[in-house]
Amino acid sequence: MYWKSDDGTVVAEGELRRNGQSNITEDDVVRWLDSKARGSVLYISFGSTLSLTPEESRGLAGALAESAWPFIWVVQPSSGGLAPRHFPDGMGDEVGDQGLIITGWAPQLLILSHPSTGGFLSHCGWNSTIESILKGVPFLACPIRGDQYDNARWVAEHMEIGYKVCEDPSQFVTKSDFVKGIERLMADEEVKKRAMELRSRFGHSFPASSSAALDALLKEITNL
Template sequence: MSPEICILPFLGQGHLFPCMELCNHLASRNFHVTLLISSTLAASVPSSLRQHPLIKLTQIPSSDSGPHHPPRPGHHDELAKGLHDALSDNPIRPVCAIVDVLMSWSAETFKKFEVPTVAFFTSGACSAAMELAAWKAHPLELEPGETRFLPGLPDDMALTCSDLKRRRHDPTPHHHDGFPPPPPRGPGPGKMGPPRLGEQPPWMEEVRETIAVMINTCDDLERPFINYIANHIGKPVWGVGPLLPEQYWKSPGSLVHDRDVRSNRRSSVTEEEVTQWLDSKPRGSVLYVSFGSEVGPTMEEYTCLAQALEESCEKQPFIWVLQPGSGRPGPPGFGGPEAEGEGYFPRGLDGRVGNRGLIIRGWAPQLLILSHPSTGGFLSHCGWNSTVEAIGRGVPLLAWPIRGDQYHDAKLVVSHLKVGYMVTDDLSEKVTRDDIVKGIQRMMGDGEMKKTAEALSAKFRHGFPRSSVAALDAFKNYIIQRFVK
C-alpha cells in the first residue's frame, strides 16, 4: 500500500494554494496525501482536489467565523486538539508530515504520534536566507553610501542604507489573513511576525526538530539562496516550486482562467468582462495594480495612487484592484457593499478615467490578468505568490513592499533578477504621488527590462521547473529509504 503523508497549511489563501498544489505533486508520485485543514478554509478547496483518489481532506474543527476575523483566546489549543483527534482516528501512521513553518504549535502533537516533520516555506528562499545572513552580519549599522556584502550570498544582494530604511507596518493583532502567528514553542527567539533586521530568524527555531526543509521555489530563481540555507542548517533543503496550478504551467502562451483552478469569490466584475476589457488594449500597455488580500498602503497613500493613475499617466491603461477595507490597519475583508465605506474608495474615478481604467472591487482573476498579452507591468506588494506568477509570465514589477518577506522579494526582483524597480528608494517615508508616477513611467517605458523579464519567463515555457521535479523525486526517495519498511 502507498505510504501516507500529511500536509498542514497555515491559515490563509497565500499558504493554502501552494499546499494544495503540493498535494497534487505528491499524489502523482503515488503517495496517499491527507490535507489537514481548518474548517474555516475548507470552502476554498476546489472539487478537483476533493475528488482525487489519492488525496483526502481532513477538517480540523474551528469555531472561528472566517479567515478575516481574529481568533478567540485558546484557538491554537482547539486546533491542536483537532489535530490530535485526526491522527488518533487515522488507522495508518503517516510516514511524515509537511508542516508550514508558521504552524510550529503542531510539533508536540506530531512528536507524540512519532510522525517526523518536514518544514515547509510557502514563501521564497531569498527572504529566509537574507534574514539568516543579516543576523550573522550583525550589528547592522551602515554609513550613508556604505554597502554591506553578506558572505555566501550574491554581491547584488548586498545591504545598503535604503534596505535598512523600513517603515513599521501598522501594528494590529493580525498576521496572515487575519490570524496571528502561533505563539513560540518553548524557549527561543520566536516573536510575532518576521524578525527585524539583525535578529535571529524565528524559523531557525522552527526547523530545529524537523528532518528536512521544503521551499516554494526553484533553482532557476533562487539557487544561491537554497544552497545558503542548506549549507547552514545541515539538512536536506528542496526547492519544490513555484507551486502554481497545473493549468498555469500547461499554457505558457494562452490565458489561465482563475475560475478553473481557484474557488470563485465575490467581485465587482466577471472574468469575461476583464478579458473583454484587456482585449481592447494594445499589447503590453496595461498596468496592473494589486496589493493582494492581506496588506496595503495607508489611506493617504491610496489617495496618492489614485491621483497618479488619474492625472499623471494620461494614456496609461490600468487595472486597479481594491479590497474593501483598503488603507485601514489589519487585513481587508470582504464585508459586502455596506463595508465599502470602511476603506479607501475612489468615488467618481471610474467616470473620470472612462474606459482607460478598470477598477475591480473584491476578488480579481490575477492569473488571467498576468497571462494576458495586454498586461505590461505589475505594481505589487511583492508577496511571493504574486511575484512568481508575474515572473512566470514575463511581466515586470514595480515593487511596493509593505512588510516582512516582501522587502526581500522586492530586492530579489530589482537587484538580483533585474525584472523590476522599487517604487521609492526610501521606504521609511510615505510613498508620494510623484514616486508612483516616476516609477510607473520607468517600468512601463523600459524595453530592456521587458526583454529580461521575457527571457526569465522563457525558462518556464516547458512547464513546471525540471529542478523542482528532481527535488520532489529526491524527497520521495529520501522518505521511502528512511521511513518506509
C-alpha cells in the first residue's frame, strides 16, 4: 500500500500505522509543532530498540539544554537508554516549552512531514533514513551499529543532505560533538534546500513499510 502527501500537508500517522503506547497524542504533537517557526525543530529518535549510552544521552541532554533550537526527543525506556526521569536534574524546567519529550511510540511521519521540522538526529536505520529523505528533512547522523554506519556515510558524504555527528561516530560521542553538530545542521539553509530538492524527485510517495516495499518489488518482478 502506498500513500501520498502534498507539499505542506502533515501526515496523520493513525491513518497509516497502528499507534503504540505513548505519553502524548498526535494532536498534542501537532499543536506543539504549530507553535514553532518553520524549519526550526530538531527531531531526535534512535528507533524502537536502540539508544545512546547513558553517558552519551546525558551529553545530548546537556547540548539540548544549551541550544536555542526547539526539539522533540523520543525516548524508549525499554531500549536500555535513559528514561525521562533520568535526565539531568532540572532539564525540564530549564528547556520549558523549547523541548517536547515523547516516551514510547512517536508519530514519526507526522513529525517529519510538519513544516516546523528542520532536522533529524537519527541512528540512520533504513526505514528512518528513507522516511526522512522522502519528507525532505536533513540528517545529523549518529549511527549505533551495523549498516547504520554505511547509511550515515551515504546521506552525509554522497547525497550531502546532512552531517555525521562527529568524524568517527563509532567512538564515544561527547556533549561538544552534539553542540557543534546540532548548530551546524540547523543553521545550514543550504543542506535543508538540498534535502527538499531530493524529496521533489520522488513525487512525495513511498511504501508504508519496508515489507510493503518488498511486496511491491516482488509484484513488479512477477508482472515482468
